[in-house]
Amino acid sequence: MYLNGLDGTLPPFTTDLTLLGASAREHMDPGAFGYLAGAAGSGATHRANREAFERHRLVPRMLRGPSGRDLSTTVLGTRMPAPVLLAPVGVQSIIHPDGELATARAAAATGLPMVLSTASSHTIEQVAEAHGEDNPRWFQLYWPNDDDVCVSILDRARKAGFTTLVVTLDTWTLAWRPQDLDQSYLPFIRGVGTAIPFSDPAFRAGLEKPPEEELIAAVLRWVPMFTGTDRSWDQLPFLREHWDGPIVLKGVLHPDDARRAADAGMDGIVVSNHGGRQVDGAIASLDALPSVVEAVGDRLDVLFDSGVRTGADVLKALALGARAVLVGRPYAYGLAHGGEEGVIHVLRSLLADLDLTLGLSGHRTPADLSPDSLQSGV
Numbered sequence: 001m002y003l004n005g006l007d008g009t010l011p012p013f014t015t016d017l018t019l020l021g022a023s024a025r026e027h028m029d030p031g032a033f034g035y036l037a038g039a040a041g042s043g044a045t046h047r048a049n050r051e052a053f054e055r056h057r058l059v060p061r062m063l064r065g066p067s068g069r070d071l072s073t074t075v076l077g078t079r080m081p082a083p084v085l086l087a088p089v090g091v092q093s094i095i096h097p098d099g100e101l102a103t104a105r106a107a108a109a110t111g112l113p114m115v116l117s118t119a120s121s122h123t124i125e126q127v128a129e130a131h132g133e134d135n136p137r138w139f140q141l142y143w144p145n146d147d148d149v150c151v152s153i154l155d156r157a158r159k160a161g162f163t164t165l166v167v168t169l170d171t172w173t174l175a176w177r178p179q180d181l182d183q184s185y186l187p188f189i190r191g192v193g194t195a196i197p198f199s200d201p202a203f204r205a206g207l208e209k210p211p212e213e214e215l216i217a218a219v220l221r222w223v224p225m226f227t228g229t230d231r232s233w234d235q236l237p238f239l240r241e242h243w244d245g246p247i248v249l250k251g252v253l254h255p256d257d258a259r260r261a262a263d264a265g266m267d268g269i270v271v272s273n274h275g276g277r278q279v280d281g282a283i284a285s286l287d288a289l290p291s292v293v294e295a296v297g298d299r300l301d302v303l304f305d306s307g308v309r310t311g312a313d314v315l316k317a318l319a320l321g322a323r324a325v326l327v328g329r330p331y332a333y334g335l336a337h338g339g340e341e342g343v344i345h346v347l348r349s350l351l352a353d354l355d356l357t358l359g360l361s362g363h364r365t366p367a368d369l370s371p372d373s374l375q376s377g378v
């Protein structure tokens with residue numbers, strides 16, 4: 001894709017996606033960078049996510065003629081050109097003014113599904129329009145403790161063409177995050193990242209004055225509604241009742257929780273520690289994957305995120321049983337570098353790396369990978 005030297009063009013920024021954070025920092029104000037790059041506590045889990053990938057190595061196979069490579073796959077009825085989705089990342093307007101609209105256009109350009117966050121800084125309808133008619137999109141729910149607002153948001157998402165619901169379980173409140181705390185950085189207080197509830201008729205009905213007139217009152221209604229511990233496993237039927245597509249639970253790390261998800265009739269789970277942003281000291285997401293796959297791999301689709309940076313990382317997660325992976329910070333760093341074009345650069349780089357590494361290690365499709373493709377525990 002980049003014919004360096006032939007026509008004199010260089011990539012807009014690095015093709016080494018492990019270096020993106022350092023270069024994105026130069027384009028961002030310190031508060032926004034701390035929000036994006038930051039992690040919980042000492043950063044132990046954030047580092048552990050990467051260290052876990054280092055402990056697994058691909059064992060390439062030769063002379064198997066892996067021609068006609070095909071990265072495409074179908075997960076929960078969604079056709080995708082590669083087993084890669086854009087993870088939900090909230091409040092993207094603090095990373096780039098075009099925020100989720102730029103991300104949606106970049107996702108459309110590559111055909112990869114995007115997962116839109118409830119904490120989006122643009123409305124569901126605006127993002128759907130930017131994303132275009134035939135592009136696959138999933139909606140991520142921060143499950144509000146007001147059922148009317150919940151149903152209203154789900155209805156809007158379905159009407160706007162979102163097919164799969166991803167319910168995030170691990171962030172019913174934000175963790176202890178020194179990078180944000182040290183800078184007193186709280187994006188919601190400035191009223192961004194609230195476009196979805198603020199535009200919602202059911203949410204607005206509970207306000208004396210609209211958010212445009214009384215911002216603080218709206219924020220004070222939103223924050224307790226979207227944080228709190230009152231959701232439990234026995235309430236999942238409520239979501240099933242109000243969402244007619246597949247439902248995926250995001251943030252599962254323990255095999256018993258995976259079994260509960262399967263018992264509750266969920267269609268998928270995302271093995272994730274939220275990119276190390278929630279429980280400092282939590283198990284690396286990749287280390288949690290094998291026992292979750294063993295527990296439920298034949299009952300529902302197991303997806304994976306946290307720490308994916310390269311094509312090889314994608315292959316390692318697939319070899320350990322993931323059907324697909326989500327990437328978070330890398331594309332958001334691309335957004336910081338150059339809006340839509342920056343996101344496209346990151347996604348195309350990841351896909352090209354994935355394709356080359358798949359073929360060079362002797363495989364034709366993602367389904368060819370198995371634990372046998374790896375040496376683990378190095």
Ligand SMILES: Cc1cc2nc3c(=O)[nH]c(=O)nc-3n(C[C@H](O)[C@H](O)[C@H](O)COP(=O)(O)O)c2cc1C
Nearest residue numbers: 036087088089090117168274275306307327328329
């Ligand atoms: C800045 C930022 C905001 C995020 N916002 C959300 C969110 O709104 N909803 C959600 O489910 N996950 C959110 N996540 C977590 C991602 O969906 C994903 O689990 C994580 O970024 C994966 O790790 P990675 O960044 O190492 O790829 C966020 C992550 C980042 C970095």
Ligand SMILES: O=C(O)C(=O)c1ccccc1
Nearest residue numbers: 090091119171193274277
């Ligand atoms: O920062 C996060 O990780 C996150 O999930 C979030 C939640 C609410 C608003 C913005 C981001």
